[in-house]
Amino acid sequence: MTANIEATLTDQRSETIQLVTFRVNQIILGVEISHVQEINRHLDITGVPQASPMIHGVVNLRGDVVTVLDPHRVFGIEREGIDADQRNLILNIDGERIGVLVDQVSDILTIHPSELSRRPSNVRSIDRQFVESVYLRDEEIVVVLNAFQLLEVVEDHSAAAIANPRINT
Amino acid sequence: MNHEHIVTLTKDYIAMQDAELICEFVEEAQEHLGGIEMQLLQVEALGADINDDLVNTVFRAIHSIKGAAGFLSLVEINKVAHRLENVLGKVREHQLVPDPYNVDVMLKAADRLRKLIESVDSSNDTDNGAICDSLDSLLTKSDAAPSTPAVTQEIRVEEKVLADESSSPNADAIATPDDTSERAEATLATIKTEIDKQVNESGTTPKSSGSPKAASSKAKGSASNSRANSSDTTIRVGVRVLDRLMNLAGELVLSRNQLLRVLGEQSTTGSNIDVIVSGLDQVTTELQETIMQTRMQPIGNVFNKFPRVIRDLSASLGKNITLKMEGTEVETDKTIVEAIADPLTHLVRNSCDHGIETPQVRAEAGKPDQGTVILRAFHKAGKVMIEILDDGGGMDPKRFRANAIKKGVLTEEAAKQMSDQDAVNLIFAPGFSTAASVTSVSGRGVGMDVVRTNIENIGGSVEVESKRGLGSTIRITLPLTLAIVPSMIVSVNDQPYALPQANIVELVQTGGQEKRIETVSNSEVLRLRGSLIPLFRLHEALSLRASSEVVSREESQLVVLEAGRSRFAVAVDRVLDSEEIVVKPLGRHLKNLPLLAGSTILGDGRVAMILDAAGIASRMAIVNESDSPSMESAHESMSAGLEDKQRMVLFSLSEHDHFAVTMDIVSRIERVRREAFDSIGDRQVLQYRGGTLQLLEVNEAIPVKFVDETEHLHVIVFKVCGHEVGLIAPHLNDIRDCDISRITEVSGQNGTAGVTVIENRTTRILDLYGITESARPEWFARFKASAEKDAEQHPLRILICEDSPFFLGFLTRTLKGEGHQVTACEDGAEGWEVLVDEANEFDLLLTDVEMPVLDGLALTKRVRDDARLRDLPVIALTSLADLESIQRGQEAGVNDYQVKMNKPELLASILRLTVEVR
Structure with missing residues (x-):
């Protein structure tokens, strides 16, 4: 994706890009629409014993079992109760599907790539490693996520969980 | 096979x-x-x-x-x-x-x-x-x-x-x-x-002679020939198409399950939709099975490459090795056949390289020059077993221990305590390799741990047995198929989990009898038929938080599991159902969790985790049960009480009619769908395992109030007069030890041995042979004609020794009913006194084997050692006879073995043994 954005940034004649934006607590996050397979209300999540705390569990997505992440735990954002607008955002990253249980799906932004500022130093709300770029919409900051990094970090964490299960208890 | x-x-x-x-x-x-x-x-x-x-x-x-x-x-x-x-x-x-x-x-x-x-x-x-x-x-x-x-x-x-x-x-x-x-x-x-x-x-x-090139071109010709010949009956289909079909069949099974569940909830419909659904159900099952078959391949496909491998190895190692192969026709899933090829090659090479000795060494050890490697495949208990046997030098447990200590795999203390069997299995431990040598044959450091990992990845297990100087046996256990797993669905903290049937030994209901669960040095054990099995609470093993709705210890159900050589029990909140589940892979983040073998989607659409028994065992660090013989015997003696305990199968036809059958005479219990029944004339039969099982219903022989129509039925299988018969049991409640000392006898009802109260329910104890006799009199005609006539003409004097009042009563009534004179004793010692006093008063001794004070075999020995009694015919009564006890009985001098309640055959045996008397 890094390469993608780079390509689009340098290509002045490029088309617009679309971001699906969603809310985790008070933070607005966005992810490129090409990574979003669907948004649904599959909230009947089955817990997985001994999985990383970043993982909510799994859901039945039309006959396939898909892992669902807890963005609060992944990004280190506080949780304030359960939101009635919760949605399961199913991402498809290079053929791998993963769900993210977000507090609310906001809207789809159509922007020009040049409007994105890359790797800003002023984003402190979430870990920099997940941040691809940011976009300023009115007063709000939309943090555009690096979806690949999302997969990698959780993977590292589950490996650690196996090595020492006590980390999570 | x-x-x-x-x-x-x-x-x-x-x-x-x-x-x-x-x-x-x-x-x-x-x-x-x-x-x-x-x-x-x-x-x-x-x-x-x-x-x-x-x-x-x-x-x-x-x-x-x-x-x-x-x-x-x-x-x-x-x-x-x-x-x-x-x-x-x-x-x-x-x-x-x-x-x-x-x-x-x-x-x-x-x-x-x-x-x-x-x-x-x-x-x-x-x-x-x-x-x-x-x-x-x-x-x-x-x-x-x-x-x-x-x-x-x-x-x-x-x-x-x-x-x-x-x-x-x-x-x-x-x-x-x-x-x-x-x-x-x-x-x-x-x-x-x-x-x-x-x-x-x-x-x-x-x-072979000639260059490989010539050989291969020749082979191409013969291969195309054979293809042309077989093209009439077979067709090549891409594996991808089959895989897709397989997935679709899997989805169909799921949809079918969902449909059945929904209809089950609205069972009031009563319209002909039930017929349609049951048709769909059958077709789905058959479709699924047929598609599974297309994926089955003979294990010979893998074995066939080994003659060549062995030949080349013999040459390159300077050894003389022959290969024998057995069971090449055994079939298993394509995926498994493919996956086993590499590990098997490694193991066979290993046997040749490190197992079989050079001809000189063999000659010195007094063995034939030629070493033998046997590759053997066979089915066992729903699994495929592959054994690699060699008659080589075997493995040296001492060397293994030393090596393990040297490599830091084990402490010296642990090595000392390790059994020889466990020591040779160290060969599969990571970072452990027997030979310090690198040869082109067994490779360098691509070790046996990789072999084990590969086998475990496809749901199998591997272990080795070795006798120093005589050779080694490597045993691989493989599942029949990977895709569909018959499983038991259990619930813990209101969440369903699937336990593969292959790992389940039995279900045990504690039914409030917590006394079967004991605590030994801070850990729980289950006392089951004289042995102690480690017990774990599943929610603890899975590190789940205690549930909001805590199921009391008394109500939990126990599942006895087996993984490799360890056997243990887990306590679950409830056992929900048994289901044929389709394994769904977990995403990469969840792939490496040791407790899970994958996931599945249940009939109601919920996702359930499939538990990995081996993972649970290793997490709980379960030691082999064989380590506690002293505890076993201690508990054995503890459990002997004054009550008349018999292991009973408890079942109901409806809420009004409860029955019990003594487990001793039951061969096995099957769970089947009602639609699986066929009828021949007015008789119901069940087609299965390539044979036909005759079915009986309780109400064919004795009056009942009501029989529930259930979707699933249990069939209690037993043998009578050489026929295998299944008794239909709509609701199977439990299998457990019941006290039947306070039994009320009922007369005039052929088929009922008595009435007692079990769990506050009036329960009739069935005489399976009596029921069969009422329902299928023709089977008994042969026995009856001769036996009855003889008994009337030549009443026999029979001494019975039996410690269970229930059986004693039953036998006495049965034999008296036939016209014989019966003397009843409650144990061997009492029987011996009677015999010594009246040595010439008896024509036959009928004795139970397990009895307090003096058991049946000891009694028989005394009889055989006494000059006056030496020729007295002795029939030993037993539960379903196992070979070992039959042999012990024969050594003691028993003439015949009979199952306690199998009246017709018992009578025939009595007749046979007393021909001379008459």
């Missing part, structure tokens, strides 16, 4: 094998090479920060190519792969830093390999000297770099052993480390050709 088939290696056979093997090799090698470019690039990117797993993956891929190429006489491929492997070996040992230059050479080598494999037939005519030299130069470069003396020494030692093993007169040629291995291999090659020549001349082992 065990018919042996010794493969004769004819020339054509070898040729055909070659062509097939080469095809397979090309496919496999291309697969291996497919990922290598990426992996090498990753290795390069990491630089000095070497990722061992990654390097290992590349190393193993090249290693397999090298090995296979060696066997197929693809010398050039073998040569390049060997050099590349050497380089990767250095990287793996952190002696060579993968810089861009190094990786470049490795990539070029991989490219060359790919080219050679693409045109495999002409590969031997190519010249790869340049690439080999550049690979070798990497080695010298790394040798120049400082390395620790210890490592160098190790290499030297290994190479020395290698040279020794080749048992060549040139073996003393140990020069510089890097040319030794080459020279040794060259020597090996010479020996191989020499042996080949000799073998050829003596003609003991048939072998």
Whole structure:
């Protein structure tokens, strides 16, 4: 994706890009629409014993079992109760599907790539490693996520969980 | 299944094998090479920060190519792969830093390999000297770099052993480390050709002649011939299509389950939709089974490559080895057949290399020159077993222990306490390898732990048994199929989990009887039929928080599981259902959790985790049950009480009619769908396991109020007069020990042995033989005609010794009913007194085996030792006779064994044994 954005940034004649934006607590996050397979209300999540705390569990997505992440735990954002607008955002990253249980799906932004500022130093709300770029919409900051990094970090964490299960208890 | 088939290696056979093997090799090698470019690039990117797993993956891929190429006489491929492997070996040992230059050479080598494999037939005519030299130069470069003396020494030692093993007169040629291995291999090659020549001349082992190329072209011809012949009945279908079909069938099964569940909830419909659904249900099941069959392949597909492997190995190792194969027709899922090929090859090579001794050693040990390796496949308990037996030198547990301590796998203390059996199984422990030698046969460091991992990845297990001097047996257990797993769905904290049936030994309901659960040094154990089984609360094993709705200890149900050689019980909140589940893979983040074997989607759409019994066992560090014999016997004596405990199967026809059957005479219990029943005339039968099982309903023989119509039924299978019969039980409640000392006898009802109260329910104890007699009188005609007439004309005087009042009463009534005179005693000692007092008063002794004070066998011995009683016929009464007790009985002098309540056969046996009296 890094390469993608780079390509689009340098290509002045490029088309617009679309971001699906969603809310985790008070933070607005966005992810490129090409990574979003669907948004649904599959909230009947089955817990997985001994999985990383970043993982909510799994859901039945039309006959396939898909892992669902807890963005609060992944990004280190506080949780304030359960939101009635919760949605399961199913991402498809290079053929791998993963769900993210977000507090609310906001809207789809159509922007020009040049409007994105890359790797800003002023984003402190979430870990920099997940941040691809940011976009300023009115007063709000939309943090555009690096979806690949999302997969990698959780993977590292589950490996650690196996090595020492006590980390999570 | 065990018919042996010794493969004769004819020339054509070898040729055909070659062509097939080469095809397979090309496919496999291309697969291996497919990922290598990426992996090498990753290795390069990491630089000095070497990722061992990654390097290992590349190393193993090249290693397999090298090995296979060696066997197929693809010398050039073998040569390049060997050099590349050497380089990767250095990287793996952190002696060579993968810089861009190094990786470049490795990539070029991989490219060359790919080219050679693409045109495999002409590969031997190519010249790869340049690439080999550049690979070798990497080695010298790394040798120049400082390395620790210890490592160098190790290499030297290994190479020395290698040279020794080749048992060549040139073996003393140990020069510089890097040319030794080459020279040794060259020597090996010479020996191989020499042996080949000799073998050829003596003609003991048939072998192929001519060049591999000629052989393979010949094979192509014969292969196309056979294809033409068989084209009438078979059709080639892409595996992808089959896989897709398989997935669709899986989805259909799920949808069917959902439909059944929904309809089950609205059972009031009563319309003909039920008929439609049951039709759908049947078709789905059959469809699924048929598709499964298309994926079944004979294990022979893998075995067939071993005659060649063994032949070549015999030659290269200078050993004389024959291979016998049994059960090549045993079928298992394609995926499994494919996945087992590599581990099996490794194990067979290992048996030849380290197991079978050289002819001299064998001669010294007084064994025949020729060593034998047996490959055997068979079905056992719904699984496929593969055994690799060799009659070689066996493994030395002492050496294993020492080695384990040396390598830090075990502490000295732990090693001392380890049994020999466990010690030889250390061979599968990571970082453990028996031979310090590196040969081209068993490889270097691609160890047995990899073999075990590969087998476990497909749901199997492997263990080894070895007798020093006599040989070793490696036993692999494999599932029949990977895709659909019959499972038991249990619930913990209101969440469903699936436990594969293959791991389940039995379900135990504590039914408030917590006394069966005891605490031994802070951990719980379950007392089950005299043995103690470790018990765990599943929610603890899974580290779940205690549930909001806590199911009390008393209400929890226990499932006894078996994983490998360990047996243990887990407590679950509820047992929900048994279901044929379709395994769904978990995403990469959840793949490595040791407690889980995957996931599935249940009939109601919920996701359930499939639990891995082996994972739970290792998490709970379960020791073998055999470690606690003293505890067992202690509890055995504790449980002997005054009550008349009998193990009973409890079932109901409806809420009004409850029945019990003594477990002693039950062969097994099956759970079936009602639709599976067929009828022949007015009789119900069940087609299964290729046979027909006659079915009986309780209400055919005795009056009942109501019989519930349930979707699933249990069939209690027992044997009578040589017929196997199933009694239909709509609701199976429990199987447990019941106190039947306070039984009320009912007369005039053939089929009921008595009435008692079990769990506050009035329960009728059934006489299965009586029921059968009422319902199927014709089966008994033969026995009856003769037995009854004789009893009337020649009443016999029979002494019965039986400690259970229930059975004593039953037997007394039965035999008196036949017109015999009966004397009843409650144990062997009492019986002995009666016998001694009135030595000539009895024509026959009928005795239980297990009795307090003096048991049946001891009583029989006394009878046989007494001059007056020596010829008294003795029938021992038992539960379903097991061979061991029959043998013990015969040694003691018992004339016949009979099952306690099997009246017709008991009477026939009495008749037989008392012919002379009359």
